[in-house]
Amino acid sequence: LHRKCRFVGGVTNGGKTTLAKNLQKHLPNCSVISQDDFFKPEAEIETDENGFLQYDVLEALNMEKMMSAISCWVENPGLSVGPAALGSPEGIPILIIEGFLLFNYKPLDTMWNRSYFLTIPYEECKRRRSTRVYEPPDPPGYFDGHVWPMYLKHRQEMKDITWEIVYLDGTKSEEDLFAQVYEDIIQELEKQNGKYCSIKVDSRGERVWETVHHTPKNGQLQC
Numbered sequence: 143l144h145r146k147c148r149f150v151g152g153v154t155n156g157g158k159t160t161l162a163k164n165l166q167k168h169l170p171n172c173s174v175i176s177q178d179d180f181f182k183p184e185a186e187i188e189t190d191e192n193g194f195l196q197y198d199v200l201e202a203l204n205m206e207k208m209m210s211a212i213s214c215w216v217e218n219p220g221l222s223v224g225p226a227a228l229g230s231p232e233g234i235p236i237l238i239i240e241g242f243l244l245f246n247y248k249p250l251d252t253m254w255n256r257s258y259f260l261t262i263p264y265e266e267c268k269r270r271r272s273t274r275v276y277e278p279p280d281p282p283g284y285f286d287g288h289v290w291p292m293y294l295k296h297r298q299e300m301k302d303i304t305w306e307i308v309y310l311d312g313t314k315s316e317e318d319l320f321a322q323v324y325e326d327i328i329q330e331l332e333k334q335n336g337k338y339c340s341i342k343v344d345s346r347g348e349r350v351w352e353t354v355h356h357t358p359k360n361g362q363l364q365c
């Protein structure tokens with residue numbers, strides 16, 4: 143069951159939620175858990191010597207609660223989809239966990255199946271962040287005084303990671319990012335289904351061609 147979890151990590155405003163939502167739209171049996179839904183209440187967030195609330199650290203999140211949500215899915219994966227969907231690779235239950243502090247949280251290490259990490263440069267990140275309103279809103283100087291330094295610290299910690307992480311260029315278009323990850327997921331699901339396919343996905347997420355190599359199973363051809 144663990145092998146069905148996928149992680150979309152990345153810098154704040156890298157486009158994680160957008161990518162996860164787009165994938166969910168095109169995969170009939172796909173659940174998404176967002177780390178942002180597990181922030182502790184403001185009263186429980188530490189403040190540093192500059193008065194900045196320390197939101198961009200693991201301690202700001204109720205990770206035990208997030209792990210419970212993941213366990214729930216593992217015990218009862220997938221939605222009630224029809225037999226047609228379950229019979230197709232797209233219908234295999236998958237869980238996408240998206241968040242900005244996933245790869246620094248040890249208990250998740252054993253659950254990964256495929257990990258993606260969205261990056262954008264400092265300037266673009268600062269620009270996108272300035273268009274967002276969080277609750278509470280970022281005070282002046284927050285990006286340079288807390289958000290970006292914490293991101294750099296976590297990137298540094300990620301250097302110790304031994305498994306493969308696929309880095310995605312978050313400055314690419316939403317459609318291109320979707321197509322890249324969707325193609326990757328479908329290919330792997332096809333393999334799990336005993337089919338070996340090459341699929342190209344165009345920028346609108348439509349499959350434009352595919353090659354199916356039938357593999358014998360119990361003396362019979364699948365597909």
Ligand SMILES: Nc1ncnc2c1ncn2[C@@H]1O[C@H](COP(=O)(O)OP(=O)(O)OP(=O)(O)O)[C@@H](O)[C@H]1O
Nearest residue numbers: 153154155156157158159160161270312314315316
């Ligand atoms: N590929 C993209 N190109 C340009 N802008 C994008 C792209 N993907 C998302 N955005 C925009 O960037 C902002 C952040 O997107 P999104 O909420 O998906 O990021 P996030 O990584 O989940 O952010 P956070 O976790 O910090 O809330 C939004 O304004 C969104 O419209």
Ligand SMILES: NC(=O)c1ccc[n+]([C@@H]2O[C@H](CO)[C@@H](O)[C@H]2O)c1
Nearest residue numbers: 154178181197198242276277278289
């Ligand atoms: N969701 C929240 O409670 C909250 C409050 C203040 C700041 N944030 C920011 O969310 C980003 C991750 O998506 C982090 O960079 C937090 O600063 C979230």
